[in-house]
Amino acid sequence: MKIMVAVKRVVDYAVKIRVKPDKSGVETSNVKMSMNPFCEIALEEALRIKEAGLASEVIAVSMGPAQCVDTLRTGLAMGADRAIHVDSPATLYPLSVAKLLKALVDVEKPGLLILGKQAIDDDCNQTGQMVAGLLKWPQGTFASKVVLDKEKQVATVEREVDGGLETLCLDLPAVITTDLRLNQPRYATLPNIMKAKSKVIKKVTSKELNVEIKSDLEVVEVHEPPKRKAGVMVSSVDELIDKLKNEAHVI
Amino acid sequence: MIGFLSILCKSNSLRSHSSKISHLIQNSSSKSIFRSTHLSNPINNSIPSSIQFNFGSPISSASFFLPGFSVKGLAFTNWAEKGDGLSLFSNSSLRCPFKEGAGFLRLRSSAGGSRTFSSESERESINYDVVIVGAGPAGLSAAIRLKQLCREKDVDLSICVVEKGAEVGAHIISGNVFEPRALDELFPLWRQEESPVCVPVSSDKFWLLTKEHAFSLPSPFDNKGNYVISLSQLVRWMGTKAEELGVEIYPGFAASEILYDANHKVVGIGTNDMGISKDGSKRENFQRGVELKGRITLLAEGCRGSLSEKIIRDYNLREKGNAQHQTYALGIKEVWEIDEGKHKPGFVLHTVGWPIDSKTYGGSFLYHMKDRQISIGLVLALNYRNPFLNPYEEFQKLKHHPAIKPILEGGTVLQYGARTLNEGGFQSIPYPVFPGGAIVGCSVGFLNVPKIKGTHTAMKSGMLAAEAVFHTLQEGSSMEAYWDNLKKSWVWEELYRARNYRPAFEYGMIPGLALSALEHYILKGRSPLTLKHGKPDHEATDVASVHSPIHYSKPDGLVSFDVPTSLYRSNTNHEHDQPAHLHLRDPTIPERVNLPKYAGPESRYCPARVYEYVINEQGQQKLQINAQNCLHCKACDIKDPKQNIEWTVPEGGGGPGYSIM
Numbered sequence: 001m002k003i004m005v006a007v008k009r010v011v012d013y014a015v016k017i018r019v020k021p022d023k024s025g026v027e028t029s030n031v032k033m034s035m036n037p038f039c040e041i042a043l044e045e046a047l048r049i050k051e052a053g054l055a056s057e058v059i060a061v062s063m064g065p066a067q068c069v070d071t072l073r074t075g076l077a078m079g080a081d082r083a084i085h086v087d088s089p090a091t092l093y094p095l096s097v098a099k100l101l102k103a104l105v106d107v108e109k110p111g112l113l114i115l116g117k118q119a120i121d122d123d124c125n126q127t128g129q130m131v132a133g134l135l136k137w138p139q140g141t142f143a144s145k146v147v148l149d150k151e152k153q154v155a156t157v158e159r160e161v162d163g164g165l166e167t168l169c170l171d172l173p174a175v176i177t178t179d180l181r182l183n184q185p186r187y188a189t190l191p192n193i194m195k196a197k198s199k200v201i202k203k204v205t206s207k208e209l210n211v212e213i214k215s216d217l218e219v220v221e222v223h224e225p226p227k228r229k230a231g232v233m234v235s236s237v238d239e240l241i242d243k244l245k246n247e248a249h250v251i
Numbered sequence: 252m253i254g255f256l257s258i259l260c261k262s263n264s265l266r267s268h269s270s271k272i273s274h275l276i277q278n279s280s281s282k283s284i285f286r287s288t289h290l291s292n293p294i295n296n297s298i299p300s301s302i303q304f305n306f307g308s309p310i311s312s313a314s315f316f317l318p319g320f321s322v323k324g325l326a327f328t329n330w331a332e333k334g335d336g337l338s339l340f341s342n343s344s345l346r347c348p349f350k351e352g353a354g355f356l357r358l359r360s361s362a363g364g365s366r367t368f369s370s371e372s373e374r375e376s377i378n379y380d381v382v383i384v385g386a387g388p389a390g391l392s393a394a395i396r397l398k399q400l401c402r403e404k405d406v407d408l409s410i411c412v413v414e415k416g417a418e419v420g421a422h423i424i425s426g427n428v429f430e431p432r433a434l435d436e437l438f439p440l441w442r443q444e445e446s447p448v449c450v451p452v453s454s455d456k457f458w459l460l461t462k463e464h465a466f467s468l469p470s471p472f473d474n475k476g477n478y479v480i481s482l483s484q485l486v487r488w489m490g491t492k493a494e495e496l497g498v499e500i501y502p503g504f505a506a507s508e509i510l511y512d513a514n515h516k517v518v519g520i521g522t523n524d525m526g527i528s529k530d531g532s533k534r535e536n537f538q539r540g541v542e543l544k545g546r547i548t549l550l551a552e553g554c555r556g557s558l559s560e561k562i563i564r565d566y567n568l569r570e571k572g573n574a575q576h577q578t579y580a581l582g583i584k585e586v587w588e589i590d591e592g593k594h595k596p597g598f599v600l601h602t603v604g605w606p607i608d609s610k611t612y613g614g615s616f617l618y619h620m621k622d623r624q625i626s627i628g629l630v631l632a633l634n635y636r637n638p639f640l641n642p643y644e645e646f647q648k649l650k651h652h653p654a655i656k657p658i659l660e661g662g663t664v665l666q667y668g669a670r671t672l673n674e675g676g677f678q679s680i681p682y683p684v685f686p687g688g689a690i691v692g693c694s695v696g697f698l699n700v701p702k703i704k705g706t707h708t709a710m711k712s713g714m715l716a717a718e719a720v721f722h723t724l725q726e727g728s729s730m731e732a733y734w735d736n737l738k739k740s741w742v743w744e745e746l747y748r749a750r751n752y753r754p755a756f757e758y759g760m761i762p763g764l765a766l767s768a769l770e771h772y773i774l775k776g777r778s779p780l781t782l783k784h785g786k787p788d789h790e791a792t793d794v795a796s797v798h799s800p801i802h803y804s805k806p807d808g809l810v811s812f813d814v815p816t817s818l819y820r821s822n823t824n825h826e827h828d829q830p831a832h833l834h835l836r837d838p839t840i841p842e843r844v845n846l847p848k849y850a851g852p853e854s855r856y857c858p859a860r861v862y863e864y865v866i867n868e869q870g871q872q873k874l875q876i877n878a879q880n881c882l883h884c885k886a887c888d889i890k891d892p893k894q895n896i897e898w899t900v901p902e903g904g905g906g907p908g909y910s911i912m
Contacts, residue, residue, distance in 0.1 A: 012417075014824035015908060018665070030484070030910040032418055032822070187525045187538040190504055191375050 001111035001150075001172075002057045003046040005080070006101055007039035009064060009071040010121040023221050026121070035071045038116025040078075040185040042178045045146055046114050047079045047186070054148045057081045059108060063100055065089050069201055076196035077188035083201040084108075088213065096213045098130035103209035105135060110173065112155065117142055117177040128177035138170040142179040148172075374521065375541045379411040379499075381720060382519050382545030384506040384558060386414035387423055388482070388706050389692025390551030391489040391498075392437055392713035393720070398496035400721040408724060410498045411543055413522065415505035415883075417904045419490035422553075422883055424584060424668040424912035425482035425706060426616050426626060428452060428474055428599055432741070433710035438492070447484035450621050452477045453597030458654065460605040465654035471771060472601070472702065479597055479618045481586070481626075481911045482706060505903035509558055510542055517687030519544035520558070525902050528828045547720045547730070548688035551713060554579065554671050555885040557900055559694035563681050568690075572682035576787045577675040577696050578753070580613065581886045583646045583858050584628030584669065585817075586620075586911050589662035594623045601703075606648040609760040611635045612674075612753070615649050616703075617658070624665065624911065625658070630703075632674060632756075633856075633890050634791035637798045641855040643669075644803035647811035651804075659810050667820040668912050669858035669884045672705065673698045677750035678784060683712075683737070684730045691716045699745055701752040701767065708742045715740060748775070754782035792892050795850035814860045822908030823859065823882055825901055831878035832901035833861065833887065840895045841874035849892050856886050882907050 011017055012032040020027050035043075046058045060075035062068040063086040072083035086100050105113060113135075118125035132139035140146075140157030144165065147156045159166045160179050170176075188196075206213050234240045244251050381397060383390045394410050401407050416422035429448060434441055441448070457470040490500055506520040519542055526537035550559045555577075563569060569576070598619040607613045612632035619625045629646040650659060673679070673696035680697070683690045691713045698705030719733035737743055751770055756763030770778060785791065806812045825832075835841065845851050846864060851874075853862035859880040864872040883906045888898040 012822075012908070015822050016819055018663070032421070032908050032910065034417075184535045186536045189375075189538050190501055190522065190541045190543075191377065193501060194377070194499070 001055045002059060002108060003049060003055045003112045003114060004059045004061055004101075004105065004108060004110040005039070005043045005046045005075070006061045006063075006097070006113070006115045006127070007043060007071055007075055008036045008116070008119045008121075009033050009062060009068050010036045010119050013037060013120055019222050019224050023223055025219060025222050033067070033070075035074055036116050036119045036121075037185075038118060038120070038178055038180070040116075041180065041182050042114040042116050042176075043075055043078055043080065044183045044185040045143075045176075045178060046112075048183065049112070049146075049148055050079075052148075054150050055112070059084060059110065061086070061101070061104055063088050063092055063097055072201050073193075073196050074188055076199045076201075077193040078186060079192065081199075083199070085201055085203045086209070087203055087205050090213065090215070091219075092213070093215055093217045094124050094126035094130055095216060096211075097127050098134055099211045099213075100206060100209060101127070101131045102134045103211050104204075105131075107209075111153075112148075112173060113137070113175045115175070115177045117179050128175055132175035135173075135175070137173055137175050138168075139175040139177070140168050140170050141177040143176050144179050144181040146176060146182065374539050377411075377541060377543055378409075379543060379545045380408040380724060381410045381547050381549065382543045383410065383412045383549045383551055384520055385551035385553060385556070385692070385694075386412045386416075386419045386490060386493075386500055386502065387486060387551055387553055387692060387709070388489070389694075389709040389713035390414075390549065391419075391486065391493050392433065392710040393549055393551065393691055393717040394493050394498040394500075394713075395437060395489065395496060396714040396717035397721060398493070398498055400717065402496075404721075404725070406725065407497075408721075411545070412493070412498060412500045413504045413506050413520070413543065413903075414500065414502040415900055415903050416502055416906060417908065418487075418502050419500060420483040420487040420910065421502070421908050422906055423483040423486045424582075424670045424907075424909050426582075426584070426618060426628065426703065427480050427482040427485075427706060428618060428704065429478045429480045429482070429485070430702075430704055430707040431476070431478065433707040433714065437710065437714060447488050448478045448480050450479045450596045450619075452479060452599050453595065454599065456598075456600045458600065458602045458604075460602050460652055460654070462605050463653060465602070465652070470601070471767065472599075474599055479599060479620050479626075481620060481624075483909045483912045485706075487910075503904035505900040506543075506558060507540065507900050509548075509561065510544065511687075515686065517548050517562070517685060519548055523900065523902055527830060529830060531830060534828065545688070546724060549713075549716055549720070550688065550690045550694055551692045552694045554673050554693040554696070555888055555898075556690075556694035557888075557898055559690050560888075562685050562690065566685045568681040568683065568685065572680060574681045575675065575678045575784050577673055577679040578632070578634060578784050579671045579788055579886075579889050580630050580632045580674050581642050581671050581856065581858070581884065581890075582628055582630040582669065583642055583667075584626060584912060585667050585820075586665045587625050587627060587659055587662045588623050588665055589625055589658060591623055593658055593661075594625070595619050596621055602649075605652065606645050607631065608637075611637075611640070612756045612760075612763070615646075615655075617655070620911075625662075626912075627655075627659070630672070633671065633788040633886065634785060636791055636793045637801070638792050638795050638849045638852040639798055639800045639855065641801065641803060643814060643817075643858045644801075644855075647806055648803065650810045651807075656810055664812070664817075664820055666822070666909060666912055667817040668907055668909050669882050669886075671885045671889060674700050674753050675784060676700050676753060677746040678754070678781060680746070682734060683716075684734055689716050689719070689730050689733050697742055697746060699749045701749045701771070702745075708745065711740060711742050712737065715742075751778055751780075751782045754784055757782075757785040788889055789892055789894055792849055792852060792890070794848050800850075814858075818859055818880055818882075821859075821882060823880065823906060824908070825879045825881065825905035827879050829902050831876050832899050833876050833878050833881070834897045834899055836895050836897060837893075840893050842872065844893055845874075845891070845895075846872060853887055853891060853896065856890050858882060858884060858886070862887065 012034040015032050017026050049055050050058050058080045060072055060080040060083045062072050068085055115128045142160045143157045144160045145158035153172045155170045157168050394412050452474040455470045455474045457468045458465040459468050505523045507523040508521045510519045512518045521542045522540040524540045526534040528534045552559050596619050600617040603614040613630050615629045617627045629649050631642045675696050683695045692709035697708035697712050715736045716733045719730050722728045723730050752767050755766035851864050859882045861877050861880050863875045865875045867873045885898050887896040
């Protein structure tokens, strides 16, 4: 069984971001980029499943401009066998990514598609669910534990939901999106990074996949959140109630 | 005891498990402590009352003594539990915290412990012709020059550069007004392509500041032909150039130890183990470090490089070079984006005077780069006397000066950072060659203090080392050629002419300025004598009782800021679940000496607030080390009065994330 893992190149989580002066987006030039942390977890899970003998190959996939290749190299250094880069300079929104992933899945036919639950730059939390819908595959999102049963061809997924943990049993092929507690990703070792340089990264375009990318979303403006205002000290309960009623309008 | 152990050693094949028993026996006194990057804060663990040696005759004693050594505060319990990879001897399970190699125990009691190395390590070993530690201006210049020589002579050498920062350029911070002399030699046609060296110096101002005023003085600098740059951007550019030439660069890997062969010749470096948690146990994603072996190893770690300092001590390179100790300064810097109307690309300003007192050497700089960005910073010599001095707060004070504040108002801070730099100059250059390699760049110390430029000399030193390396590897000549070539080069001549400016300030600011004027205008470097440096920086601190605390105003959030806000802007981060990389040689000294005698200066000079004295449950003040904040500036390693703090390298990939500094 093949496992396909979709990874995204995002602004590194430790970087202090700032909004571009023209408010069109977040400043990404001269800023450190790395693999989305949830995607790292997804890749780690795929590698563990392969190391347990339940999968034959892990394919890392990324979509975007040429620099995505760096992220894919990191994925290869962690242990992925192959990588596919969908060359696409335009900003891709979740639905476009989902369509591209469906096209790739149709070609590669993996038994499992693992993604991070969301990207830390847009926090959309949509791609996994959308691609499952397009493929008509079962989905286990916010996975905090994944157990595969090869014989029965099912995946038992423990999900982190608002009320606690929910356990689902999914027939393969399925889509799983990973949450933070699933695992701790491995470090890419120096020897593996060296070996990854010679591994193959296949480049495709959306045209070759017969996917038309049209953006149904348009970013109008990005601005910083309002600065936190200073707190107000109240002298009595009556004053508090008065403020809550007449100023904040919450009661 | 030693005899007993050496008998045991000879009778068994020895396997060294280098990283577990990492940083060897280091001591500058009879109190030696085992430092291991994997036993977090061993200082805080107490020695178990008996140490079992499981070969049949348990030795129980209160502590394990060796002549000249007392092993303190090691988490022996941790080791005893682990069944894997700790036994020094293949048959017995003697948990022996010594480094061994090639069949015999080597105990070094001299300062700067060394480790001997057996070729049967369990780490993966990768061989290169040249291994370079540090992808900075010196390291990359060396790598690039080597590849250029290879192309000229139609040979090939494999070159590996390891860099502890997450990216090339992530740990690079400097003023920087760049003299392109070395770049012209390295890439004669660099001006014909796009590079980060694009803003020529347009004006050169020098102000003497008082609390309220700024007096314009004739500029002592000649910056014609120089450029205002971001060194981080230049190094990134050089990194891509190096990779194009075939150099292998691996950011995110920290060289944490030197590898030696049986003849105590350096054969390479070992990288950190990754994935060790705070208590020393292996985490889920534990990954052993690797050994990078090179026929030649070049250390290009920058000012006060951790491995370089060990090598200098180990091989007595200062005595060999008839050098004095190195002296340092701490530079704290911010890059701002200011209003368009206030921005003048190429504008260069240096100040002296306020807020620095007359007994302290230092000054500030303000350089205009492109894209409305400016660099502003304060550089303070670390031989300051007042333990209450807080360089970070002095910098905040500077920004409020009536001549500086208007430039910054309305702007935003993009990045913040700090780093120490060399001020020793000519008098402090150690012999830079050791068996198996050499040291280049600021790890040796080629900064020209009166010019306040060190990038061009660092690059040139890397290039000269590369030439010596090439001839050594191809023709079998010796690396001594590096030293000879240095002495014949413009680096030497430049540093020689500049040698008396900084030491003159030992006599005070006025004599210093007077002597500088004498040197600059009249003697022009032909002075007959060479002034000596004063005390080493860490010895220069007075006791707190002869000074009074300095009151610093609260930050206003517009022009001055508190440390956490600034730290956030440095993009600094470390994996939090790892052992603290700042080691105390004697864990009791902070509360016994630093706090009562010097009022805890580390809580003031550290620009990242790593060191804090907090009150514990017993109501006493204890030193708390917030290692995660560290900016890798090395100020603590330099300035601690008892030299008790040792900066070692944390897991690779951590530390600041400078991109425009």
